[in-house]
Amino acid sequence: MTSVSRDGHGPDPQDDPAIRRAQEERLARVWEQPKGWRYWTAVNNSEVGLWYIVTSFAFMLFAGVLGLLIRAQLARPDGDLLSAELYNQVFTLHGTAMMFLFGVPIFEAVAILLLPALLGARDLPFPRLSAFGFWCFLLGGLFVCGSIFFDAAPNSGWFMYPPLSIDQGGIGAEIWLLGLSFIEVASIAAAVELIVGVLKCRPPGMHLNLTPLYGWYVLIVGGMIVFAFPPLIAGDFLFELEKAFDWPFFDASRGGDPLLWQHLFWIFGHPEVYIIFLPSIALLAMIVPTFAQRPIAGYSWVVLSAIGTGFISFGLWAHHMYTTGMPSISLGFFSAASEAVVIPTGIQIFVFIATLMMGRVIRSVPMLFALGALMIFVAGGLTGVMIAVAPFDFQGHDSYFIVAHLHYTLFGGMVFPLMAGFYYYFPLAFGKLLSRRLGIIAFWLLFVGFNVTFLPMHLTGLLGMPRRVFTYPQNLGWEIPNLVSSLGAIVIAAGFATVILDVIRTLRNPATAPRNPWNAGTVEWMLEMPPKPWGARTIPHIESRYPIWDAPDFLARYDAGRFYLPDAEEGKRETIVTSVLDADPVQCLRVPGPGLMPIVAAVALAAMFFLATFHLWTLTVLAGFVALGAILWWLWTGTALPPEKPVKEIGLGERVPIYMAGPQSVGWWAMFITMTADLVAYLSLVFSYFFFWTIHTDFPPADAAGPGWAGPLAAGLLFVLAWGLTLAARKLNDRAHIGATRVCLGAGILAGAVGIAALIAGPALTGLDATHHAYPAIVWALVVWIVAHAGIGLVSQGFCLAGHIRGRLTSDHDADIWNTTLYWHFLLFTALVTTLVIGGFPLVA
Amino acid sequence: MDPGRAPTSGRFCSPRRSGPCISSSSIPGFAVYCAKAGRDAALDPARAAVLAASTVALGFLVWLFLGSWRRRRPSVTDADFSFEGNTPEERHRFLTHMSLASSALSIVAVIYTTIPILVLETCR
Ligand code: HEM
Ligand SMILES: [Cu+2]
Numbered sequence: 022m023t024s025v026s027r028d029g030h031g032p033d034p035q036d037d038p039a040i041r042r043a044q045e046e047r048l049a050r051v052w053e054q055p056k057g058w059r060y061w062t063a064v065n066n067s068e069v070g071l072w073y074i075v076t077s078f079a080f081m082l083f084a085g086v087l088g089l090l091i092r093a094q095l096a097r098p099d100g101d102l103l104s105a106e107l108y109n110q111v112f113t114l115h116g117t118a119m120m121f122l123f124g125v126p127i128f129e130a131v132a133i134l135l136l137p138a139l140l141g142a143r144d145l146p147f148p149r150l151s152a153f154g155f156w157c158f159l160l161g162g163l164f165v166c167g168s169i170f171f172d173a174a175p176n177s178g179w180f181m182y183p184p185l186s187i188d189q190g191g192i193g194a195e196i197w198l199l200g201l202s203f204i205e206v207a208s209i210a211a212a213v214e215l216i217v218g219v220l221k222c223r224p225p226g227m228h229l230n231l232t233p234l235y236g237w238y239v240l241i242v243g244g245m246i247v248f249a250f251p252p253l254i255a256g257d258f259l260f261e262l263e264k265a266f267d268w269p270f271f272d273a274s275r276g277g278d279p280l281l282w283q284h285l286f287w288i289f290g291h292p293e294v295y296i297i298f299l300p301s302i303a304l305l306a307m308i309v310p311t312f313a314q315r316p317i318a319g320y321s322w323v324v325l326s327a328i329g330t331g332f333i334s335f336g337l338w339a340h341h342m343y344t345t346g347m348p349s350i351s352l353g354f355f356s357a358a359s360e361a362v363v364i365p366t367g368i369q370i371f372v373f374i375a376t377l378m379m380g381r382v383i384r385s386v387p388m389l390f391a392l393g394a395l396m397i398f399v400a401g402g403l404t405g406v407m408i409a410v411a412p413f414d415f416q417g418h419d420s421y422f423i424v425a426h427l428h429y430t431l432f433g434g435m436v437f438p439l440m441a442g443f444y445y446y447f448p449l450a451f452g453k454l455l456s457r458r459l460g461i462i463a464f465w466l467l468f469v470g471f472n473v474t475f476l477p478m479h480l481t482g483l484l485g486m487p488r489r490v491f492t493y494p495q496n497l498g499w500e501i502p503n504l505v506s507s508l509g510a511i512v513i514a515a516g517f518a519t520v521i522l523d524v525i526r527t528l529r530n531p532a533t534a535p536r537n538p539w540n541a542g543t544v545e546w547m548l549e550m551p552p553k554p555w556g557a558r559t560i561p562h563i564e565s566r567y568p569i570w571d572a573p574d575f576l577a578r579y580d581a582g583r584f585y586l587p588d589a590e591e592g593k594r595e596t597i598v599t600s601v602l603d604a605d606p607v608q609c610l611r612v613p614g615p616g617l618m619p620i621v622a623a624v625a626l627a628a629m630f631f632l633a634t635f636h637l638w639t640l641t642v643l644a645g646f647v648a649l650g651a652i653l654w655w656l657w658t659g660t661a662l663p664p665e666k667p668v669k670e671i672g673l674g675e676r677v678p679i680y681m682a683g684p685q686s687v688g689w690w691a692m693f694i695t696m697t698a699d700l701v702a703y704l705s706l707v708f709s710y711f712f713f714w715t716i717h718t719d720f721p722p723a724d725a726a727g728p729g730w731a732g733p734l735a736a737g738l739l740f741v742l743a744w745g746l747t748l749a750a751r752k753l754n755d756r757a758h759i760g761a762t763r764v765c766l767g768a769g770i771l772a773g774a775v776g777i778a779a780l781i782a783g784p785a786l787t788g789l790d791a792t793h794h795a796y797p798a799i800v801w802a803l804v805v806w807i808v809a810h811a812g813i814g815l816v817s818q819g820f821c822l823a824g825h826i827r828g829r830l831t832s833d834h835d836a837d838i839w840n841t842t843l844y845w846h847f848l849l850f851t852a853l854v855t856t857l858v859i860g861g862f863p864l865v866a
Numbered sequence: 867m868d869p870g871r872a873p874t875s876g877r878f879c880s881p882r883r884s885g886p887c888i889s890s891s892s893i894p895g896f897a898v899y900c901a902k903a904g905r906d907a908a909l910d911p912a913r914a915a916v917l918a919a920s921t922v923a924l925g926f927l928v929w930l931f932l933g934s935w936r937r938r939r940p941s942v943t944d945a946d947f948s949f950e951g952n953t954p955e956e957r958h959r960f961l962t963h964m965s966l967a968s969s970a971l972s973i974v975a976v977i978y979t980t981i982p983i984l985v986l987e988t989c990r
Pocket of ligand 1: 112
C-alpha cells in the first residue's frame with residue numbers, strides 16, 4: 022500500500038514521517054479547544070457531546086432523588102414526609118425530568134458524541150447548532166427543575182391534563198409548557214443535525230447498507246422526533262394561549278375539549294417512548310457483535326424492525342386513552358395496533374439473541390448490562406401486551422401496575438442499555454477503562470434493586486393502589502409491597518453511587534486503556550487513545566461493516582493518514598460530505614469553530630420563554646428581538662461563506678467542491694427537515710380545527726360572523742405573489758441579473774407584508790373574539806401561526822437582499838436564496854391551507 | 867428486471883409508507899363517521915369503507931411483496947448472515963430485502979387492524 026500516492030501517481034507523501042508529523046501539528050492547531058473561560062464557546066462534538074451527557078445525567082440524578090423522596094413518603098401508610106401539594110410537584114417533576122430532561126436528551130447527547138466517530142467524520146455538519154441546542158437544553162432544564170425550590174413546580178402529572186392543570190392555578194403549568202417547548206425546539210434542532218449527519222456525512226464508500234446499525238437507529242429516531250414532537254409543540258402553543266389569554270381550546274363550557282389535549286399529547290407521547298427506547302437498543306446493536314466476536318446476524322432485519330417499530334408507534338397513541346369513553350371500534354383498532362408493534366420489537370430482541378448464540382460470548386460488564394436489559398425489557402414488554410388489551414387496562418389504568426410497567430420498559434429499554442453503552446464507550450471518550458469489579462457490583466445492585474423496587478408494584482397495583490396518591494391508609498394490604506419497594510429504591514441508589522464512584526476513581530487514575538480494548542470491528546475503534554482533538558486522523562474509505570476485522574491493514578493505513586483529508590492545509594476545520602445512497606464524496610465541508618453566538622442566542626431565547634411565563638410581554642418581545650439579532654448575526658458571519666477556492670483535493674485522487682447550494686448542500690437538507698417538522702406542527706393545528714368540527718353539531722357556530730372569505734382570499738393571493746417573487750429572485754440571481762433580483766426580493770417583502778395585514782384583517786374586521794368560543798380561538802391560532810411564519814419569511818427575504826447588496830449572495834454563492842425559497846414553498850403551502858380552511862370551510866360546512 | 871438495476875429505492879420507501887397509510891386513512895374516516903352519526907349508529911357504511919381501504923392496501927402490499935420476492939429469490943435470509951461486499955448490487959439487494967420484509971410486516975399490521983371492524987356492529 023505504501024506506494025499509492027494521494028493523487029494516484031508519484032511517490033506518496035504519507036511515506037515521509039516528517040510530513041505526517043507536520044500534518045498532525047496542523048490538525049491539532051485547527052481543532053484545538055479554546056482555553057480559559059472561552060472553553061465554553063467550544064462547539065466541537067467531542068466537547069458539546071460530553072457536556073450534554075453530563076448535564077442529562079445530572080438531571081437524571083436529580084429526578085432520581087425525587088424518586089427516592091416518593092419512595093420515602095410511601096414507605097409507610099399515612100406518611101407525612103411530604104405534603105400533598107409538594108408530593109404532586111415531586112412526582113410530576115420526577116416524570117417530567119426523566120422523560121424530557123433525560124430520556125430524549127441523552128439520546129441526542131450520546132449521538133452527538135458518538136456519531137462522528139462511528140462515521141469516521143471529524144464533526145457533525147452544524148457544530149454550532151449542536152452547541153446552541155445544548156445551551157437551550159441546559160437553561161430550559163434548570164428553569165423547569167429549579168421551580169421546585171420556589172414551590173412553583175408543575176404539579177398535574179407529566180402529561181399535564183387539562184382541566185386539572187388549568188384549574189390548579191399557579192405558574193407550574195406554564196413553566197412546564199414554556200420550559201419544555203423550549204427544550205423541544207432544541208431537540209428538533211439536534212434531530213435535524215443528526216439526520217443530516219447520517220445521510221450526508223458517512224465516510225466515502227459506506228453505502229447505505231454498510232451504515233453502522235447505530236446510524237440507522239439515529240436516522241429513524243431523528244425522523245420520529247421530526248414527526249412526533251411538533252404535535253406537542255402545537256398543543257403547547259394552544260395551551261399557552263389558553264393559560265395566558267384565556268382562549269378556550271380545552272374548556273368544554275366554551276366549545277373546547279380537554280380530550281384534544283390528550284390526543285395531541287399522546288400523538289407525541291407514545292412515539293416518544295420509542296424515541297427513548299430505540300437509541301438505547303441501538304447501543305446494544307453495537308455492543309452485542311463485539312462480545313459475540315462476529316457480525317450481527319440479520320443486519321437488514323434489525324433495520325427493518327427498527328423502521329417498523331418507528332412507523333407503527335405512531336398508530337398507538339390512543340391506548341393511553343382507553344378509559345375516556347372511546348367507541349369500541351377505536352378501542353379495537355388501537356388494541357390491535359398495540360399488539361402489532363410487538364412483532365418488530367421482538368425481531369430486534371431475537372436478532373441479538375441469535376447473534377450471541379452464533380458467536381462465542383465474551384463476558385464483560387457491558388455484556389452483563391446488555392443481558393440485564395433484555396430480561397427486564399422483555400418483562401416490561403409482556404405487561405405492555407397485557408395492558409394493550411382494553412378490558413385489562415380498564416382495571417389497571419392509573420394504578421401502580423402502570424407504574425411498574427413503565428419502569429420495566431424504561432429501565433430495561435433505556436437505563437440498562439445506556440449503562441451498557443456507558444461502560445462500552447467510556448474508553449472512546451476518555452481513553453480509560455472503568456473497573457470490571459466495580460462494574461459487576463454496580464450491575465447487581467441495580468438489577469436486584471430494580472426488581473425489588475418495581476416487581477412488587479405490579480401487585481400493589483392489582484391490589485388497587487392508584488398512582489399519584491401522596492399517601493394511603495392502613496389495612497388495605499398495601500403496606501408490605503410498598504415497604505419492599507422503598508427498600509429496593511435504596512439499593513438502586515447504591516448502584517448508581519457505585520457507578521459514580523467508579524467514574525471519579527477512573528478519571529483520577531493515570532493508566533490509559535489500550536487502543537480498541539474490546540477488540541471490536543467497527544469504525545469508531547480506529548481512533549487513537551486517549552482521544553485526539555481532531556477526532557479522525559484521516560477520514561477512512563469504508564469497504565465493509567467491520568473494517569477493523571475485515572481489512573488487516575486498515576489501522577496501519579489510518580495511522581499513516583492514507584485515506585481522505587489527512588491534513589488541514591488551509592487551517593480550516595473540514596469534513597467530507599457524501600452522497601446519500603452510495604456515499605461518493607461530493608463536498609469538502611468547512612465546519613465552524615468556537616463561537617459565542619450560539620450561547621448568546623440560547624440565553625436570549627431562554628429569557629424570552631422565561632419572561633413569557635411571568636407574562637412580562639414587553640420584555641419578552643425585547644428578548645425575542647435580541648435572540649433574532651443574535652441568530653441573524655450568527656448566520657451572516659458563520660454560514661455559507663464563499664471559500665477562497667472552488668475545489669479541493671481531498672486525497673485518494675478525489676477533487677470536490679468546497680461550496681454547495683440547493684438540494685446538494687447540507688444546509689438545504691437541514692432546512693427541508695426543519696420545515697417538515699414545522700409543517701407537522703401546523704397540521705396539528707388544522708387537525709384541532711377539524712377535531713372541533715367533529716365534536717360539534719354546528720361548526721362553525723351559527724353566531725360566528727367571521728372571518729369571511731374576502732380577507733383570507735386576498736391574503737392567499739398576496740402570499741402567492743410574494744412566493745413567486747422570491748422564486749423569480751432566485752432564478753434571476755442564477756442568471757446574474759443583479760438589479761432584477763433585488764427588485765423581486767424587495768417587492769416580495771412588500772407583498773408578504775400586505776398579505777400579513779390582509780390575513781389579520783379577516784378575523785379582526787369581522788369581530789371574532791378569541792376568548793368567546795373555541796371556534797374563533799382556533800381561527801385566530803391559525804392566523805397567528807401563519808403571521809409569525811410569514812414574519813420570518815420576510816426577514817429571510819431581507820437577509821438575502823442585504824446579502825446580495827453586500828456581495829455575500831452572488832450567482833455562484835447562492836445558498837441563502839435557495840434556502841429562503843425552500844422556506845417560502847412551505848410557507849405558501851401552509852398559508853394557502855389556512856386561507857382555505859378559515860375562509861373556505863365555513864362556506865361549505 | 868435485472869436485480870442489480872431495479873429501481874429499488876422507490877420500492878424501499880413505498881410499502882412501509884403507503885400500505886399502512888391507506889388502511890389507517892380509514893381511521894379518521896370511521897372516527898368522523900361515528901362522531902357525526904352518534905353512538906348507536908350501525909357501523910355498516912363505515913365497515914364497507916374500511917374493508918375497501920384494507921383490501922386496496924393489502925392488494926398493493928401483496929403486489930409489492932411478490933415484486934420484491936421475485937427480485938430477491940432464491941433466498942430470504944441466507945446472504946444476510948454472511949458478509950456483504952461493497953458493491954451497488956449489494957445495496958440493491960439489501961433494499962429489496964428490506965422492501966420484502968417490510969411489506970410482510972405491513973400486511974400483518976393491516977390485517978390486525980382490520981379485525982375489529984369485522985366483529986363490531988355499532989359505534990358504541
Ligand atoms: C431511582 C429510580 C426510580 C424510582 C425509585 C422511581 C419511582 C417512581 C414512582 C414511585 C413513581 C410513581 C409516583 C406516583 O404515581 O405517585 C414514578 C413515576 C414515574 N417515573 Fe419513576 N422512578 C425511578 C426511575 C425512573 C426512570 C429512570 C424513569 C424514566 C426514564 C422514570 C419515569 C417515571 C415516569 C414517567 C413516572 C410517571 C410520573 C407521573 O405519574 O406523572 N422513573 N417513579
Ligand atoms: Cu403508549
